[in-house]
Amino acid sequence: MKKAIVLCSESGFLAYLKGISKGSECFFVENIIDNKKGILREFIYEKEILLAVSWREIDAWISEFKANGIKRIRIVPVFVMQYGIDIFQDEVMYEKYTKSIILDQNVNLTYLETHVTDICNLKCRGCMHFSNLATEANEPDVVSFEKDMKRLSEMFHHIFIIRLLGGEPLLSKHLEEYIKIVRKYFPLSELRIVTNGLLIPKMSVQRSQVVRDNYVAMDVSPYPPTIDKIDDIMAFLDEYEIPYGTIADKLTSFRKSISLKSTNEVEKSMEICGSKHCHFLRNGYIAKCPLAFFIEEFNQRYDVNIPSTERFNIYEDLDASDLKKKLDGASELCKYCPDHAEFIEWKVTHNDAERSDWLVEKL
Ligand code: SF4
Ligand code: SF4
Numbered sequence: 586m587k588k589a590i591v592l593c594s595e596s597g598f599l600a601y602l603k604g605i606s607k608g609s610e611c612f613f614v615e616n617i618i619d620n621k622k623g624i625l626r627e628f629i630y631e632k633e634i635l636l637a638v639s640w641r642e643i644d645a646w647i648s649e650f651k652a653n654g655i656k657r658i659r660i661v662p663v664f665v666m667q668y669g670i671d672i673f674q675d676e677v678m679y680e681k682y683t684k685s686i687i688l689d690q691n692v693n694l695t696y697l698e699t700h701v702t703d704i705c706n707l708k709c710r711g712c713m714h715f716s717n718l719a720t721e722a723n724e725p726d727v728v729s730f731e732k733d734m735k736r737l738s739e740m741f742h743h744i745f746i747i748r749l750l751g752g753e754p755l756l757s758k759h760l761e762e763y764i765k766i767v768r769k770y771f772p773l774s775e776l777r778i779v780t781n782g783l784l785i786p787k788m789s790v791q792r793s794q795v796v797r798d799n800y801v802a803m804d805v806s807p808y809p810p811t812i813d814k815i816d817d818i819m820a821f822l823d824e825y826e827i828p829y830g831t832i833a834d835k836l837t838s839f840r841k842s843i844s845l846k847s848t849n850e851v852e853k854s855m856e857i858c859g860s861k862h863c864h865f866l867r868n869g870y871i872a873k874c875p876l877a878f879f880i881e882e883f884n885q886r887y888d889v890n891i892p893s894t895e896r897f898n899i900y901e902d903l904d905a906s907d908l909k910k911k912l913d914g915a916s917e918l919c920k921y922c923p924d925h926a927e928f929i930e931w932k933v934t935h936n937d938a939e940r941s942d943w944l945v946e947k948l
Contacts, residue, residue, distance in 0.1 A: 589609070589659075591614065594639070605673050610632075637661035637665075639942065640746040643695055651688055656689060668828070692740070693745065695746070696748075698865055701752075703719040703753045707832075709839065710929060710933070714879055715882040716752045717938055722757070727766070736899050744778065747767055748780050749767070750780075752875070753780060764778075777830070786817045790825075793827060803822060805832050807832055807834060809837070810933075812835045821887040837929055837931050840923075841945045842923070844945050845944060854922040854924045861874065871897050871899055871912065876893075876922070877916065877918055889940070892918070895911075895918060897911065
């Protein structure tokens with residue numbers, strides 16, 4: 586009989602875990618953000634801690650556990666709920682679908698993303714991945730992709746969430762292979778495909794099956810053409826039983842993401858940056874965010890010279906803990922990111938992208 590304290594802040598996840606825990610001696614804690622210190626003091630020495638929260642809360646929780654002298658926890662991935670997996674069925678299921686973490690020994694990465702293609706069928710103005718400028722798919726070589734994932738799995742005990750994106754990932758010819766490779770090396774990571782959704786209703790049965798077999802979920806970005814087709818998109822995902830995250834309200838503007846000045850206030854830039862956690866893998870290198878790789882596209886296209894030097898070769902003799910600190914801190918490039926928010930109206934580009942779509946300076 587399993588004895589655990591389950592920390593959970595999302596009502597659907599909590600209800601699911603409560604539902605499958607009958608017969609176990611689990612104590613459930615909701616609203617944990619408010620109660621956490623008292624809860625930890627009361628229970629930690631009696632029961633195993635199961636942490637069932639969004640990846641966005643993981644770092645705060647790990648800091649809290651360490652501050653309270655907790656040495657070991659188990660993570661319950663969200664896909665357990667999304668795919669109806671019964672972790673309390675028996676010891677085998679519990680071991681297979683929860684991830685043990687020894688907090689003062691294991692180095693974990695919170696977030697990783699990577700392109701499975703650079704091209705996109707939407708070509709939004711001001712795309713932060715510059716996919717509206719991309720002419721080549723640049724799909725990762727499958728053998729090298731596997732080598733990179735293997736190497737990362739040797740460096741990091743766990744990566745809480747891995748997102749495959751682009752460009753439009755559903756345009757990738759090798760998407761199924763990338764999915765299987767990520768799952769092979771990171772069996773308990775959240776694995777998501779970030780898509781504009783327009784190609785979802787055209788997904789093959791075989792592709793849908795690979796998505797399901799590997800416990801993948803979809804993150805559908807709410808661009809105007811996506812929202813126009815949202816009923817078809819959701820109907821397809823429901824029919825093929827593919828989980829998806831909450832689809833936000835229609836996105837009508839993009840924030841400009843580049844500045845030519847190198848004197849922006851980094852703290853302010855980071856505060857408004859939506860990519861500060863988006864550690865990005867590309868061809869054997871990892872960087873704090875995708876801009877470190879794709880700024881070159883912008884430099885070449887618009888004849889500017891914003892430096893991009895902070896990429897780390899994952900095959901060099903790197904200490905994983907040092908690498909994580911570097912990735913989590915500010916990079917040199919952050920000085921080139923706007924320290925105030927300026928927006929442009931969302932629209933599709935047709936070979937008419939301009940550098941002012943990204944730049945806050947008026948030239
Ligand atoms: S859909 Fe996403 S990847 Fe494609 S151009 Fe728009 S912002 Fe970029
Ligand atoms: S360089 Fe820094 S501020 Fe700019 S997008 Fe990347 S993480 Fe954000």
